[in-house]
Amino acid sequence: MNFEKQNFSHSLNINLIYGIDAMENNLPHLINQEKASKVFIVTDRGIVDSGILEKMTNLLSRQNLDYYVFSEVEPNPLTTTVMKAKELYLVEKCELIIALGGGSSMDLAKAVSAVVGNGGHIMDYRRGKKFLENAGPKIIAVPTTVGTGSEVTTVAVITDFEAKRKYMVSSSLIQPQYAIVDPLLTYTLPKKIVATTGMDALVHAIESYTSNAKTSFSEGVSMQAIKMLVKYLPSSYHDESNHEARAQVHLASTLAGIGFQYGKLGMIHSCSHPMTARHGVEHGQANAVILPYVIQYNHVINDERFAEIARVFDPSLHTVKDREASRNLSTIIHQFNRNLDIPDNFHYLNVDFSTEMIEQLAEDAMNDVGTFPFNPREATKEDVISIYNQVLL
Numbered sequence: 492m493n494f495e496k497q498n499f500s501h502s503l504n505i506n507l508i509y510g511i512d513a514m515e516n517n518l519p520h521l522i523n524q525e526k527a528s529k530v531f532i533v534t535d536r537g538i539v540d541s542g543i544l545e546k547m548t549n550l551l552s553r554q555n556l557d558y559y560v561f562s563e564v565e566p567n568p569l570t571t572t573v574m575k576a577k578e579l580y581l582v583e584k585c586e587l588i589i590a591l592g593g594g595s596s597m598d599l600a601k602a603v604s605a606v607v608g609n610g611g612h613i614m615d616y617r618r619g620k621k622f623l624e625n626a627g628p629k630i631i632a633v634p635t636t637v638g639t640g641s642e643v644t645t646v647a648v649i650t651d652f653e654a655k656r657k658y659m660v661s662s663s664l665i666q667p668q669y670a671i672v673d674p675l676l677t678y679t680l681p682k683k684i685v686a687t688t689g690m691d692a693l694v695h696a697i698e699s700y701t702s703n704a705k706t707s708f709s710e711g712v713s714m715q716a717i718k719m720l721v722k723y724l725p726s727s728y729h730d731e732s733n734h735e736a737r738a739q740v741h742l743a744s745t746l747a748g749i750g751f752q753y754g755k756l757g758m759i760h761s762c763s764h765p766m767t768a769r770h771g772v773e774h775g776q777a778n779a780v781i782l783p784y785v786i787q788y789n790h791v792i793n794d795e796r797f798a799e800i801a802r803v804f805d806p807s808l809h810t811v812k813d814r815e816a817s818r819n820l821s822t823i824i825h826q827f828n829r830n831l832d833i834p835d836n837f838h839y840l841n842v843d844f845s846t847e848m849i850e851q852l853a854e855d856a857m858n859d860v861g862t863f864p865f866n867p868r869e870a871t872k873e874d875v876i877s878i879y880n881q882v883l884l
Contacts, residue, residue: 594639638688640748687775699754709754
């Protein structure tokens with residue numbers, strides 16, 4: 492990186508609260524501090540069934556704090572769900588949003604804040620369309636998974652069901668004002684969710700560390716996240732009683748979110764978004780499966796940087812040249828995925844992908860304007876099709 496030519500401006504306007512019992516110790520105080528007479532809790536049925544929502548509502552009730560629960564968030568929240576939640580927010584006369592859950596809850600909360608503050612339809616504000624001009628309700632983000640990092644970013648990802656496309660809404664006006672990162676809320680996560688959300692965080696860290704938009708700030712937090720995830724994610728997956736590992740993965744996820752907030756993402760996300768929107772593949776798993784194939788494509792653009800990542804996984808690679816170390820990274824990632832029981836490809840979907848279907852996926856990937864332009868190596872449609880052919884056929 493040429494530091495003489497690098498210019499950046501980062502606004503770190505979020506209050507990050509991390510630690511055991513962070514929700515119990517801080518949430519009521521923050522609501523009172525914001526003078527909110529009623530809060531709108533955005534969550535999903537899994538959080539309801541896990542008992543985590545009840546833990547939060549009991550905490551609020553003990554403090555005589557009024558709330559309304561919207562628990563209809565689906566994976567990859569739909570534009571129609573955003574608009575339904577917005578109407579209920581207004582009807583219930585709420586004054587603050589709490590996002591409780593994974594990335595989908597965070598995305599929906601941000602989208603609701605956007606349309607409450609600016610009117611219109613959420614699709615009016617997707618990237619490339621109208622800019623948000625007004626701040627909506629403030630957001631307190633309380634993540635319960637270990638992957639998205641959405642609690643610290645200015646981006647919401649929403650899905651248009653009819654178009655079968657995922658879109659980004661991006662603005663500093665929808666960044667949560669507070670992020671409560673409490674490892675206790677992740678202890679009941681199913682193993683599969685630990686693996687896929689943990690790999691989502693690792694993809695965030697790797698892409699932001701290697702993107703063409705990286706800065707000296709973003710690469711520092713991204714590399715720290717990579718180190719923590721490589722060290723602790725396998726232990727967190729294989730031993731649910733290892734609370735230290737789970738806590739480290741939870742914090743690493745937030746660091747990776749900060750990293751990609753400022754260093755951006757790349758073609759892994761560009762290719763994974765269509766797999767989610769068109770074929771229902773869970774986002775973290777889509778990223779994990781595609782990761783080694785895009786690394787194989789990208790590493791030649793900067794052997795030194797990809798070698799640095801490879802040596803985090805395998806310190807013995809310090810004895811070989813950068814080119815050899817970087818060449819090994821794709822294979823190392825495949826092995827890391829297998830240790831987490833993540834498949835090598837998408838053959839398990841049992842879909843007979845036609846040439847036309849793959850071309851449509853490639854077109855969608857290239858139109859993912861929030862990620863594709865920041866990939867470290869330029870790619871043509873034929874390059875993207877080649878990557879899809881490797882993971883689909």
